[in-house]
Amino acid sequence: MDTKNIPEDKMQIVRYLAEFAVRPMFRTPLFVKPEEWGIDNYEDVYFQSSDGVPLEGWWMKAENSNKLIIANHPMPMSRAGFCGHFGEPWSNVDDIKIDFVKIWAHLVKAGYNVLAYDLRNHGTSGSANGGICGIGRYEWRDCVGAKQFVDSHPILSKMDVALYSQCTGANAQFEALSKHPELFENITCMLAPLAVSMEALMGSFAKLQGVEEYLDVMDFEQLKFGGYQNKDMNPQFFADAVKMPLLMTQVLDDIWTDNPSDGQKTFDLISSSEKEMLWIEGTTRRFDGYNYFGENPKQMLDFFEKHL
Known part of the structure; x- marks a missing residue:
């Protein structure tokens, strides 16, 4: 692709956005630990994705409970969350x-075991795929590995299981359900905050940065990094594989994804006969949506009480 006629300042923005789309440019540390929110009974766990990538997580234990929630996270976060308040480089995103962990604590205190794990190339899990994030297109293998770990565990395998799958993790879980429906037949329900189409996300970013006319160049740059084009990173390809009861959340006025259109389209494609969309209002910041259940746990707890 010939880019010589693109102004250099615009091209720098395009390259930056392209790298952001397909590569976590930093890792988010485990800056919050379970004991900080009163979870004293937990252990570190280690297992492999279905293609052999080493994954790490916490099994946070609820006393005398046979209920388990498998939880993952968005890019570029970790099972602890996101530390934009630390300053750069994290604050360059938000x-x-x-x-x-505040969310996991609500769940543990309500009587649920939580297995929260880091996706590949995030947190303390292993590197893979040249450090590229597929926004689900590689990470579905981590969802498969987490479920295989649970199914082979002498204690966890006896529990009733639900999913808390977020953003990149939700996209990944949708694809895992599509590729291995038999593995997830016993899942009781899924809570899916902020599943995202990268066409919507990166299209909005490009518009905010004044380079929306160069989306084809951005796609080409992403391929050069070794990643996917934006059109290929979309949970809507696999949404019909979601058949269990579902609670999805989106930020209604999210300026990063042009919601409500993108989130609504994903929701409409879900096959579940029992599904609900929770629109988070009062903010335009997508990242506020990830904190919602930490501050407002009732609907989350009601959902899991009903279905798990």
């Missing part, structure tokens, strides 16, 4: 603090 300066917000996202605390997933």
